[in-house]
Amino acid sequence: xxxxxxxxxxxxxxxxxxxxxxxxxxxxxxxxxxxxxxxxxxxxxxxxxxxxxxxxxxxxxxxxxxxxxxxxxxxxxxxxxxxxxxxxxxxxxxxxxxxxxxxxxxxxxxxxxxxxxxxxxxxxxxxxxxxxxxxxxxxxxxxxxxxxxxxxxxxxxxxxxxxxxxxxxxxxxxxxxxxxxxxxxxxxxxxxxxxxxxxxxxxxxxx
Amino acid sequence: xxxxxxxxxxxxxxxxxxxxxxxxxxxxxxxxxxxxxxxxxxxxxxxxxxxxxxxxxxxxxxxxxxxxxxxxxxxxxxxxxxxxxxxxxxxxxxxxxxxxxxxxxxxxxxxxxxxxxxxxxxxxxxxxxxxxxxxxxxxxxxxxxxxxxxxxxxxxxxxxxx
Numbered sequence: 561x562x563x564x565x566x567x568x569x570x571x572x573x574x575x576x577x578x579x580x581x582x583x584x585x586x587x588x589x590x591x592x593x594x595x596x597x598x599x600x601x602x603x604x605x606x607x608x609x610x611x612x613x614x615x616x617x618x619x620x621x622x623x624x625x626x627x628x629x630x631x632x633x634x635x636x637x638x639x640x641x642x643x644x645x646x647x648x649x650x651x652x653x654x655x656x657x658x659x660x661x662x663x664x665x666x667x668x669x670x671x672x673x674x675x676x677x678x679x680x681x682x683x684x685x686x687x688x689x690x691x692x693x694x695x696x697x698x699x700x701x702x703x704x705x706x707x708x709x710x711x712x713x714x715x716x717x718x719x720x721x722x723x724x725x726x727x728x729x730x731x732x733x734x735x736x737x738x739x740x741x742x743x744x745x746x747x748x749x750x751x752x753x754x755x756x757x758x759x760x761x762x763x764x765x766x767x
Numbered sequence: 768x769x770x771x772x773x774x775x776x777x778x779x780x781x782x783x784x785x786x787x788x789x790x791x792x793x794x795x796x797x798x799x800x801x802x803x804x805x806x807x808x809x810x811x812x813x814x815x816x817x818x819x820x821x822x823x824x825x826x827x828x829x830x831x832x833x834x835x836x837x838x839x840x841x842x843x844x845x846x847x848x849x850x851x852x853x854x855x856x857x858x859x860x861x862x863x864x865x866x867x868x869x870x871x872x873x874x875x876x877x878x879x880x881x882x883x884x885x886x887x888x889x890x891x892x893x894x895x896x897x898x899x900x901x902x903x904x905x906x907x908x909x910x911x912x913x914x915x916x917x918x919x920x921x922x923x924x925x926x927x928x929x
Contacts, residue, residue: 615776621791622907624922629864706864710922713776713792714905717815718863720776721795721876724815724830725822 575764579691580604580733580748586687588737594683595655597739604735604748614716614732618747619645621713626669628681628707629718632689634700636756640685641719641749646709648737648744649677655739656680674707681705688750696763719749769911774798777830779812781842788910793859795877797832797884797900798908800856801839801893802915808848809912810839816876817883832883836891855893856917856929857884858908860900877901897929 581604588601607617615621626649628642644652653669656676669677685702693699708715732749752760774780774790782788788811790798801810812835816822819831828834844850860881881900888895899906899919909918917929 615792627863708863708903710794710863711792711905711907714794714861714863717776717792717794717796717905718876721815724777 577606583688583691584735587684590683590687600738602736604733615713623712625712626709627715628705630685630705631703632700635698636759638752642681643747678705774811774813777815779829781810782912783808783846786912791907793906794863797859797880800910800917803848803852805849805852808843808846809910810843811910817879832887836887854896855888856897858899858919861902
């Protein structure tokens with residue numbers, strides 16, 4: 561069966577959204593435990609857009625962002641990319657490391673800040689994959705995370721190229737991490753390999 | 768002021784005389800800039816994948832190195848470019864996330880895009896007069912129709928004039 565996002569029904573989208581919601585819930589719980597404070601996540605928005613529009617939706621191709629990239633293998637395989645704007649990334653590292661956020665040195669992440677953000681990628685990915693597992697009974701393991709800070713377009717080219725093999729559209733999940741009155745916008749892109757999509761839908765009993 | 772025309776991901780544009788073709792935030796994708804200085808015809812493609820031949824979903828000709836070069840040439844010839852004067856400059860093909868010691872097919876796509884682009888240009892006998900590829904950082908490129916200059920901008924890795 562060949563698969564493409566263009567052919568997703570609204571039922572499929574609802575399922576993906578439901579998985580995203582549960583994943584976000586898991587992620588918020590894990591983060592709260594790690595930080596020992598309440599972190600909420602709003603209901604994620606699942607967006608599907610043409611390639612040429614994605615960068616604009618997420619803030620412009622030249623905007624500097626942090627990307628955390630992981631791959632996963634198992635019953636299904638694929639890749640995960642977490643995208644944060646640089647300011648949010650700085651705020652989150654400050655939270656994770658217990659530092660006071662200071663202006664100025666943005667785009668410049670110390671080794672420990674990079675580790676903290678990679679850990680964030682680990683937590684969110686594990687939470688999300690856990691949601692897929694509990695829904696489907698499928699198991700998978702994530703790789704170690706990889707960090708990059710560069711232009712949004714350049715970071716996005718990595719998952720886009722994968723989408724590009726089967727579609728002219730991309731799917732991503734937009735969600736805010738909420739710490740009291742602070743909100744950090746994050747974009748979480750999960751791309752099951754195309755061969756894995758039918759496996760997921762089958763495990764969910766929809767095909 | 769020169770008109771600025773944006774070339775998106777998996778997109779291509781051709782102009783002549785004056786104006787600037789811009790593609791923002793090239794990562795593992797490759798920007799292929801073709802230029803004929805005799806007629807000041809400039810074409811810029813932002814390709815994502817090496818070849819249309821291995822992929823079923825291949826209607827968008829601007830997405831692949833092989834079909835994008837063909838398509839650029841067709842459009843440039845329609846604008847009366849001189850085929851034998853067309854030269855190429857290429858940029859992009861970075862590996863944005865480096866896997867230490869891992870051979871991820873996904874992550875070395877930039878290198879494969881560059882190799883495919885060089886091969887396609889060779890098949891079409893188009894000389895590559897300048898190249899800024901590889902590395903682990905993104906690039907914004909501007910092709911100036913008036914003189915064929917390709918400006919490469921980065922975050923933290925300077926500006927190059929090709």
